[in-house]
Amino acid sequence: MKQLLYTLLLIAATALAGCKTDYANLPTFTGARQLQAVIEVPAGNNLQLRYDADKREFVKDKDAGQDRIIEFLPFPGNYGFIPSTEVGKNGRGLNIIVLSERAETGSVLEVIPVGVLQLEQDGDLKPIIVAVPARPSERTIEATTLANLSKDYPAAKEILRQWFMHKNPTIETRFVAWRDEKFADQEIQRWMKL
Known part of the structure; x- marks a missing residue:
């Protein structure tokens, strides 16, 4: 009887483990053509998390074998x-930061791209899509274009630029430019898996 119960529990656990969401391969857009963002690091966190597509789980990012802790300021938005x-070569999804209230790790948000913060890190261009929630009731700022963000929230742009340039002192980071929402759409299309 114990053996049968153990076997059934093992089968159930295996079945549940096989049901993990494959966040990396969710659709880029919903059926209504709304862009989706997978949140790895909630706003306000200092612990860097990342999605491991092979394990289908969120894990602590490591740097030289140690948990990667941002020793600057916490994440200014929901990052994923x-x-x-x-x-790039590591197969990571296109980076996005969603300017909104805290969303937990594993949240999938419908968003509107506002623009792109372009950085250069160790000689490689690194685009970071800046977005707001698609639902107006979930927004903390009322900017859905780079022009609105620049006009109504210039300090938010500067905070993001400074934060991304200083979050990792071991990587040489240079600000390249801000690009608008049309450029963001082009970047998303450019990096979509076929």
Whole structure:
């Protein structure tokens, strides 16, 4: 009887483990053509998390074997990636920061891209999509274009620029430019998996 119960529990656990959400391969857009963002690091966190597509789980990011802690200021927005995109050699999704109240790790948000913060890190261009929630009731700022963000929230742009330039002192980071929402759409299309 114990053996049968153990076997059934093992089968159930295996079945549940096989049901993990594959966040990396969720659709980039919903059926209504709304962009989606997968949140890895909630706003206000200092612990860097990342999605491990092989394990299908969120894990602590490591730097030289140690948990990666941002020793600057906590994340100024909800940080993650756009599903079904792939940038660079490591297969990571296109980075996105969603300016809103805290969203927990594993949240999938419908968003509107406002623009792109372009950085250069160790000689490689690194685009970071800046977005706001698609639902007006979830927004903390009322900017849905880079022009609105620049006019109504210039300090938010400066905070993001400074934060991303200083979050990791071991990587040489240079600000390249701010790009608008049309450029953001082009970047998303460029990095979508076929």
